[in-house]
Amino acid sequence: MLADITLNVPSTIEFGLGKITTLKDHLKSNRRVFFLVDAPVVKEIEPLLRNISEMGIKTQLSSEVTPEPPIESLEKLLKPVAQFNPDAVVGIGGGSTMDLAKLASVLFNSAQKTEDIIGIDNVQARSVKLITATTTAGTGSEVTPIAVLTDTEAGLKKGVVSKHIVPDVAIVDPALTITMPPALTAVTGMDAITHCIEAYTNRFAHPVIDTLALEGVKLMFRNLEQAVVDGNNLEARSAMALGSLYGGLCLGPVNTAAVHALAYPLGGLFKVSHGTSNSVLLPFVMKFNLPSCTARYADIARALGLDGAQSEETLAIQAIKEIRALSERCSIPASLQELEIPESAIEEMAVAALQVQRLLANNPREVRLEDAVAIYQAAYRGDVS
């Protein structure tokens, strides 16, 4: 029997080259718009912001975004937003920027504090318009009910999950991703592939999301290397942007699992970027999960174009090898060692990862403390065989 599912998505999704210009149409009825924009993109969208000002709309722009944003960054952002008192908040950038914009939009004029909204369904309401435009492919944050903050003191990532932080409008314009350097393209792309794989092999997998997840893996597997090698290849950039959008759509209703849970401490303790953390850990967690999702890995292998005539198990193993090989071709770091994470931190990271039960509960195979340690150890050595 088909299980229940609730999809909370932007009521408008604009996909395609040049779609960032639709921003002005979506802001027509607004008077005061606060923009949070990744610094490298500010110049590119200046003409558009001028257009918007000329429409008689008051605008304010900030590009103060700390990657893997600590809670203090959000607190700091809330002041100018509250002072400006916008009727729309727009976040243009990668996951950190969009997450901050999403959180600011619900907090700046609310009695709730940051600590009140951490967790699932704790945001009470949002009263202003929220628009996101992504410049990576990517976190998928442009369409998700999720935002992640770093609790620097605790050395932990903390998630806010609420339908109120799903943007009203999400813009996915592949042209905005062209300036991403190869290394960032590689890890953000592998992060997006991770979203699809963790959704497809999820304990709460659902046919609606399966369809998007497999299509996303297929698209991105075929195009990531090209996008890394030749950043100006619009076709590869478009395919990656769409695949990443699919990945994002998987995150709300099904969400991620052990890769993301184990990645959190890398960010929290060692400031390794979200994309890099997930990219590096993906093959090792896949290997660990293999016994619990052989058939699903085989489906992924088939989506990657591998021969369906082999046994399910051979195909499943092949899927892991292909992902690992793609990582290598895209020069993604092969081990924790390469990230200069000390082997001595493994125990602490494993303890921290085990706290992320919100995601571990989704994993197809139970992850105990010793399992997390073993996965980190394999990832430390870079040994996926």
Added chain:
Amino acid sequence: MLADITLNVPSTIEFGLGKITTLKDHLKSNRRVFFLVDAPVVKEIEPLLRNISEMGIKTQLSSEVTPEPPIESLEKLLKPVAQFNPDAVVGIGGGSTMDLAKLASVLFNSAQKTEDIIGIDNVQARSVKLITATTTAGTGSEVTPIAVLTDTEAGLKKGVVSKHIVPDVAIVDPALTITMPPALTAVTGMDAITHCIEAYTNRFAHPVIDTLALEGVKLMFRNLEQAVVDGNNLEARSAMALGSLYGGLCLGPVNTAAVHALAYPLGGLFKVSHGTSNSVLLPFVMKFNLPSCTARYADIARALGLDGAQSEETLAIQAIKEIRALSERCSIPASLQELEIPESAIEEMAVAALQVQRLLANNPREVRLEDAVAIYQAAYRGDVS
């Protein structure tokens, strides 16, 4: 290169058995709710309506829905809605009910009249919440930016297309479809299959929609007969509900083509239901379109599980035959003759269909007047060979 696409969809889609009960959660912040409910469902949802009243929400219910609603039906509905002055409008029923609710929600407190909003993007705004719940599988209207009215004088169907009539929340609860009698199950199901086929073979087909369309055909092809034969089969009902939802999601960004254009006059002139009109015409229009979309029909055949080793053309022809055979197994009328439409009306119907350029422009093969006549003639005889 991937083409642009804009998706306008409900920000919340609730899918699954029993999901109709989420209605009360979605109405929590409302004070006055107007319900338009298909008469056969009123009894079933009475306990839920009582619950909602007990939450201190004022409710008013109408079940005055004329199938294939004439413009006058809408006008008549607007009076009690305006008088009640709701802050939310809920439509629970088939396409006619949901379409009326969608249109009422934007017109009852607006300076715009019905004639002002007919066509594409003519609705200025909507100021109240709009929720739809479908009781068929189906029109897909629960998620579309489309509503269709009958202009009785002109003997024509007229469409309203606007993002403002996309509901805020769409509820697809397969339990609500169980009481549909076999004949209605058959034609509404085939209508939903038509949505997917016309989207997949559309001149403006898009990969995002292709994925949903193929998945929809696959699901519904496997389950329609079972849902017709055994209406209590919840698994078949769930699969049909999901397939129909996919079909609905295809309608906004890509929409239908010649089947729907040629079906309009059957409704406009002879009051044949939308589902029946489309069901009967589908194989004949597919036959006409065959030369222009052989590869796409072959994809559909493969989605239906037919052997991929045959030639593309053989597969494509097989797809048409399979659809026709499914129609027969579901006892869908095989010809216009069976619908008691006089052969002498073909010329008039063809002239009327040619006016629906909004949809004909999407068709993979140009439909001239003589083509429309030929398709109707074949459909009159019931000869798809």
